[in-house]
Amino acid sequence: MKTIPFARTLLAAGLGLALCGAAQAQEKLTYMTNWYAQAEHGGFYQAVATGIYRKHGLDVTIRMGGPQVNILQLMAAGQADCIMGSSDMQMMIARAGGLPVVTVAAIFQKDPQVLISHENVRSFEEMKDKTILIAPSAQRGYWLWLKGKYGFKDEQTRPYTFNIQPFVADGNTVQQGYLTSEPFAIQKAGVKANAHLFADQGWTSYATTVSCMEETIRSRPKAVESFVKATMEGWKAYLADPAPGNALIRKDNPNMTDEQLAYSVGKLKEMGIIGSGDARTAGIGVINEARAKQNYAFLVDNKLIEPSKLKVEDAFKLDWVKAAKVLP
Template sequence: MATKDYKVSFWNSVALMALGGIFVFEAAKASDNNDKYLTPVTLQLQWYHQFQFAGYYAALHKGFYEAAGLDVTIKDGGYDAKGNAIIPEAEVVFNRAQFGITRTDLLINHSQGLPVAVIANVMQHSPYVFMTLKDYGFSSLEEIGLNRPVTLNLPSVSDGRNDAEAMAALKVAHVEPAWLNNRFPTWKIEDLLNGTTELMPAYVTDGPFFVEKEGRTPLIISPEDYGIDFYGDLIFTSVKMIEQQPDIVKSFRDASLQGWKYALEHPAEIVSLIHKEYRTRNEHYDLEFLIYESAEIKKLINPDVIEVGYMNPLRWEKIAKTYQSLGLIREYDIESLLYIPPANHPLSGYIKWVKLLVLPLIISLIISAYLYSLTRRLRKEIARRREAEATLKIQAERDALTGLDNRYAFQRNFSHEFERARRYKQPFSLVMIDIDFFKEINDKFGHLAGDEVLKSLANVTSGLLRGSDQMARYGGEEFVILLPNTLESEAMALAERILRANQSNCVLVDGHSLQYTISLGVTELSDEDQSINDLFKRSDQLLYEAKDAGRNCIRRYVGKFVLQ
């Protein structure tokens, strides 16, 4: 018993000594912090003050930068007094700022020798989209045509800046920029509203908001629909800063990401802070806009799935290859582009005290326990990231509302089934579906009711399909069904069942029963079809024939159009 009591007493003494040492160290550290010198650094934004940069305001006003030993000045972007665009890359390289915010185009500058590096990816998805109006009657890049006026930043009209996402999406859609009736974009909503352009570049975080404020209905075509998924805003610095002041770089990165986590968890507080403390671009960027923007920014950052700031080298490789395919870069080095922060060690601040107060055996036990804990955390992190990557892949190929394949997945599957049918001389049919008078449903019952109709149609129709059939939401209220190894007569029989099932389908919205009808176009692969566009255009034409014939019917193709 005496030996056991001695051991208990010994370990209690060690614990008390360790706790006492930690207390003394924390007291000394707190005293030092009161008089700690703050290193001045400047952050250059790429645009005017708004929620797009909420994390940096949060880090400044909640004291995260100060706790990291930094005195941070945040400079807005946009244009200077002379009307010249402020370029964050130039500000950082010429040391007018130590850190900057930009987008994935930084990779182009880096490949040309600019000594910069990405220290964190904030937005996991780019806000860049194409925007048109519902009134203009098209919902895909393939439908732009030769005469429709558009304003896109492409090489033919460029001022030296090209929108790589636009170029890449057009390439996937097989639309040649030289075919377009294109002019240099002004980015003014007025041009879209008055018909000067019918398609313009926009950001999903603000463009739709301002169009809807004017009482019009925006229609968004996303590069993601074509498999083009770039990063959005990122934090970067110069190679010189990383080499000469690595502690400052790490401290700034950690504090900034801490600010972003706070801003995303307390959006109302940070929206109020921006509205009160920062001058936005003009009076239209008001409190209502900032609230809208905060919700859209959170979707792009996706913090519930991806850790804020996470950088995926493989995804950067894919972006680089996209740039190469467009001729924007020749060589690239992702390893030197991405800054990898040194790992934090939780005992780093206590080492000198531990040496004085704890026996070597205790140090060994602590290290062993830490390594065991670290290994477990690393395994969990690897599993979490694999799950996140799988989730992102599903999100990239699924329509969020209906759960069906999206346009991107449809295009991939369509090409595969088309080529297989031609190679093995198998029948292959295509069915296109459009909800009749869908705009009237939205106008009369609201967009939530329209969403319920879309989901109900998807559920009812997919329940009639075979396991080999593939249904996708093509855009808006349009759906497509791929029918491998299926004759036109078999596809027609299926289309009739789909028509009847949706005729009798009732959608309950707020206690009211809502019915709808659909129009369908049915066609089969023919020997004359040289590409998927030939088959798709014929099906699309059949669909419009059905609508012109009074809707709630089917058009099929058997050498000529026949109304059913």
Template sequence: MKRLTALAAGAALLLAAGCGGSGPETTVNADGEELTKVTLTLNWYPYGEHAPFYYGKAEGIYEDHGIDLEIRAGQGSQKTVQATAAGQTDFGWADTPALLAGVSQGLDVKSVGVFLQTTPSSVQFFTEQGIESVADLKGRTIATTAGDALSATFPTFLAANGLSESDVTMQNTDAAGKMAAVMSGQTDALLGYATDQGPTMQEKAGKEVSYLRFADHGLNFYSNGLLTSQRMLDEHRDLVQRMVDATSEAWAAAEQDQDAAVQAMAGASEQLPSAQVLADQFASTLELLYTENTEGGRPGVNVEEDWRATIEVFHSAGVIETAEEPGAYWETDLSPKE
């Protein structure tokens, strides 16, 4: 019996070793060209921000780089980071603070380029609330989700504008419940992405939504970007470079053809917002692609200075205990190529 157990254990080890050494699957396109099958897991269910991926797939941009792309819905940046580190997806699209936190917890994952380099983090509310400045948040009730990056950085945002946490009341709810809290009047505002909840809330309620954007009030940091596992970097570096190049090209092309990019998302999800909301979300997203250090460059090109600033924000906010060098979180030599 012990021998059978030992053999079974040995077989399992050999199977695991075999799986670990196998390369990515391939397929053949209509022209007979071999493509590498690649999975990309998003940060959430598809919304306007994700249009470039669907456009790049529809227009054959990924195929031009030898990639057969499968796009999967996500369930939050934290889970996407974990799934990427575990090899359950080849690439992830996730928020940089979730990546920083994952690396600090020992996950073997790295960014290969942040594309949204201005944070969409914001306080969102119906315009009729009469909130015109950060000072107007005093005494207000704000819907938030405990433990997320928005909640962690909100005190820093308040402090940068002369307020403290005690000046507002935070109502904890899950991510899906924040819009309902504002629309029902339970809260005056919510913490969210200006590229996500605002356009949806505006359409559903039929009332104009306004924003206090963190980046407009003294606090900017990296947001969503492309990431992969260290194993992918070690074993399939050429594929990673091709994915980075294709994604940068897809974003640049989608920016020039926004209507077609949004149309490419048709049927992407049962939860897909309306075409108008998708268009509004994507237009807002395109305002976030660069910092002063990267303006005029290709989408997804990062610089060390911006990484250092982002790391310091989340170190100060307590999201990470130790501020490592940028290279601990970002693969510095995989910038998009022309």
């Protein structure tokens, strides 16, 4: 009978334990988006597809949100570790309302919110006599800014139902949209239109946040820190070659087309949604503290939050994204 040297047995056993330990080192983390899978979520999917999260010791699951999904409630109930806030302002409002949520990064330096007009309307100033289709949620957000800056009136508004047909059918209407989404659908419908980006006119909101419960940040700091770093690497990789992330996006959302994905990625790049502003020198996802305070002041001035209910510094933890410094 052939005997196996004792040293070799120990080596094999040690290797097995090491491999087992490596597998156990992958800490699970669930991140929930705020809509169906799309290019606007590409960096998160890219980090899954290319193994970036695993390289950082994480086993990450991306869960889709949607129009009837309250991701804040689901996170509070423990069904997600961190979520994609639509903006830093939304997360501050939630915090002031009693949910202990903390924002640790914001992928979009520019909020992609737009108003879309027919081609004969060339500026916000030319919309004063138009019917403007906006969602009820906008009434407690950017609509207040638009009214203050351009003199729009509440009487102009009608509900936006996330359907472009009322806009397509009526040349006297303007509708809300996302730079990377609705303009493409309107173009495909054969209507010539202009997209007017709020961010280029002084709207300072950040968008597409990484926001987590305060308890998650307190009890799992290494996991959240690793998630922040890996996510920014994922976004850099996605903008360089979106194919791996797009494959997973289409798997989660079979209705997503290659044409829509290409359009959206192109707009993210063209308009500097991710890589402009402070991200150029401080890295993807960075939040400027002075700008965050400006956004907080907007919320207070418009009575969207009570200052006694929230200190701006409690709504953010920014050292991890600063340390990551993943340049675009």
